[in-house]
Amino acid sequence: MDGRGFALVTLIGFATYLISGAIYRLFCHPLSRFPGPKLAALTTLYEGYYDVIKAGSYIFQIGKMHDQYGPIVRVGPNEVHILDPTYYDTLYSKTNRWDKYDWFYSMMGNPQATFATINADVHRIRRGALNPFFSAQAVGRLRSTMLFLIDRLVTRMENAALRKETVPLFYAYRALTVDIISEYAFGSTLQMLDRADWGASFYSAWRSLWQLSPLTRQWPSLFAFMMKLPQWMQELLNPKTAEVAKMFRDVDQLTMELLQTDPKSVKAKSHPTMVWEIAYSDVLPAHERTRDRISVEANNLLAAGFETTGAMLTVATFHVLSNPNVHQRLQQELEFAIPDSAKIPNHQVLEKLPYLSAIIKETLRIAVGAYSRLPRVSPHESIAYREWVIPPNTAVGMSALFIEHNPMIFPNPDSFLPERWLRDDCRALERYLVTFGRGSRMCVGINLAYAELYAVLATIIRRFPQLRLDGPTAYDMEIVSDYFAGMTRDEGGRGLKVRVN
Numbered sequence: 060m061d062g063r064g065f066a067l068v069t070l071i072g073f074a075t076y077l078i079s080g081a082i083y084r085l086f087c088h089p090l091s092r093f094p095g096p097k098l099a100a101l102t103t104l105y106e107g108y109y110d111v112i113k114a115g116s117y118i119f120q121i122g123k124m125h126d127q128y129g130p131i132v133r134v135g136p137n138e139v140h141i142l143d144p145t146y147y148d149t150l151y152s153k154t155n156r157w158d159k160y161d162w163f164y165s166m167m168g169n170p171q172a173t174f175a176t177i178n179a180d181v182h183r184i185r186r187g188a189l190n191p192f193f194s195a196q197a198v199g200r201l202r203s204t205m206l207f208l209i210d211r212l213v214t215r216m217e218n219a220a221l222r223k224e225t226v227p228l229f230y231a232y233r234a235l236t237v238d239i240i241s242e243y244a245f246g247s248t249l250q251m252l253d254r255a256d257w258g259a260s261f262y263s264a265w266r267s268l269w270q271l272s273p274l275t276r277q278w279p280s281l282f283a284f285m286m287k288l289p290q291w292m293q294e295l296l297n298p299k300t301a302e303v304a305k306m307f308r309d310v311d312q313l314t315m316e317l318l319q320t321d322p323k324s325v326k327a328k329s330h331p332t333m334v335w336e337i338a339y340s341d342v343l344p345a346h347e348r349t350r351d352r353i354s355v356e357a358n359n360l361l362a363a364g365f366e367t368t369g370a371m372l373t374v375a376t377f378h379v380l381s382n383p384n385v386h387q388r389l390q391q392e393l394e395f396a397i398p399d400s401a402k403i404p405n406h407q408v409l410e411k412l413p414y415l416s417a418i419i420k421e422t423l424r425i426a427v428g429a430y431s432r433l434p435r436v437s438p439h440e441s442i443a444y445r446e447w448v449i450p451p452n453t454a455v456g457m458s459a460l461f462i463e464h465n466p467m468i469f470p471n472p473d474s475f476l477p478e479r480w481l482r483d484d485c486r487a488l489e490r491y492l493v494t495f496g497r498g499s500r501m502c503v504g505i506n507l508a509y510a511e512l513y514a515v516l517a518t519i520i521r522r523f524p525q526l527r528l529d530g531p532t533a534y535d536m537e538i539v540s541d542y543f544a545g546m547t548r549d550e551g552g553r554g555l556k557v558r559v560n
């Protein structure tokens with residue numbers, strides 16, 4: 060056979076492979092009778108088009124598919140999405156031992172971190188080592204450190220007021236949450252609150268990583284490849300890649316320094332130092348305590364702990380300051396409960412304040428946090444949903460967005476209405492507040508997140524009675540992309556800014 064003949068045979072072979080694969084996915088695949096667009100059933104590139112080209116918009120397209128096809132839709136060759144708030148606790152239960160969907164969670168290239176661990180049994184071991192640091196009691200031990208860091212933010216805001224400057228709270232809140240979680244993880248902060256740009260460049264590096272996540276999902280080796288390139292090449296190709304690589308190196312370095320620290324000085328702290336404790340934990344087998352895995356875990360704790368809480372604080376402050384009635388009612392409650400604005404009561408007191416609590420719940424609902432569909436896989440047994448039998452090894456996901464913005468459960472879902480959490484029947488609503496997920500993979504940091512939300516909001520609103528918005532509009536705050544977390548159009552430059560007086 061000559062060269063041309065060989066090329067022709069190869070082409071025909073490849074075309075046959077593609078056509079038979081397409082016929083299988085459309086007509087013979089166990090999901091072939093599930094409703095949904097044919098293109099989504101054919102290829103994950105359909106999702107790629109919306110998430111990569113159209114900037115993290117597949118989740119909104121999934122919403123439209125449900126309008127057309129009903130409560131269960133095939134959203135990928137091997138994946139369905141369910142829109143039915145009553146089913147959430149069944150899919151995300153504590154008792155089923157379902158895995159995470161490896162293709163979906165490959166996006167950050169970190170399957171060694173608890174968050175991205177695929178296998179349910181491996182996850183149980185890793186989660187067991189994290190749990191003790193996030194109990195209400197453990198978080199209580201972090202209180203003095205947290206108040207110290209909040210005080211730094213307050214001091215910088217006071218200085219900005221003296222100079223009549225605007226405070227970019229979008230970044231400032233994230234600087235605070237980075238410093239809190241890094242102090243807890245490493246026993247020292249990343250000093251974001253001391254940076255002139257409030258850590259904007261650090262945030263920008265993380266954001267570029269999240270923005271890259273739909274592409275890494277389509278092409279998982281891309282991320283590892285980019286991280287391995289020499290620094291000059293990363294800078295040439297995309298300066299943000301270089302920033303991300305530097306960030307990972309910094310966390311590696313911090314982890315290494317911490318592990319070589321004199322144990323006496325680590326133990327002398329008022330709170331445990333998570334990464335150190337995990338590295339020497341007897342809950343974990345030795346292969347789970349390698350320096351590489353601990354470093355990946357540290358990176359992930361940082362990512363999981365800062366953006367989510369920082370974003371919630373931003374949304375809460377925006378809505379409080381844009382609704383004079385809400386602002387006034389909150390101020391009255393705080394003035395009464397906190398007579399001396401320099402003495403913020405402990406969490407047990409703050410969480411009993413009804414209006415502050417309603418504001419925090421409404422923030423968690425309206426902001427949603429993780430827009431992602433959090434897909435799970437039952438490896439051996441089928442999953443039942445209504446009349447549908449979902450075969451084993453199928454990914455099944457549900458986005459909190461469609462529950463927390465469901466007008467049948469939360470009328471006027473796009474309006475910020477803390478009062479809905481004060482009505483007599485509001486307890487029934489709590490079932491549908493799923494911002495932290497549910498079940499065995501539910502957010503481990505929930506107590507820490509609540510402690511931060513209560514303490515920071517109470518402090519900022521009580522300490523700065525003249526606080527007012529300086530710039531952002533509802534358009535700037537709108538979530539338009541799902542990069543696991545919901546994200547605004549702009550990187551932050553048009554995000555929340557305030558004036559203190």
Ligand code: HEM
Nearest residue numbers: 173174363364367368428429433495496500502503504508
């Ligand atoms: C308001 C703030 C927060 C929100 C809305 C939030 C939301 C979530 C959600 C929805 C999940 C489940 C993800 C999934 O199923 O794939 C999750 C998991 C996780 N979160 Fe959070 N989170 C917040 C704060 C925190 C904080 C402060 C930490 C502290 C480090 C943290 C650490 C984690 C970790 C490690 C996981 C993985 C848990 C596991 O797989 O066992 N989160 N979070």
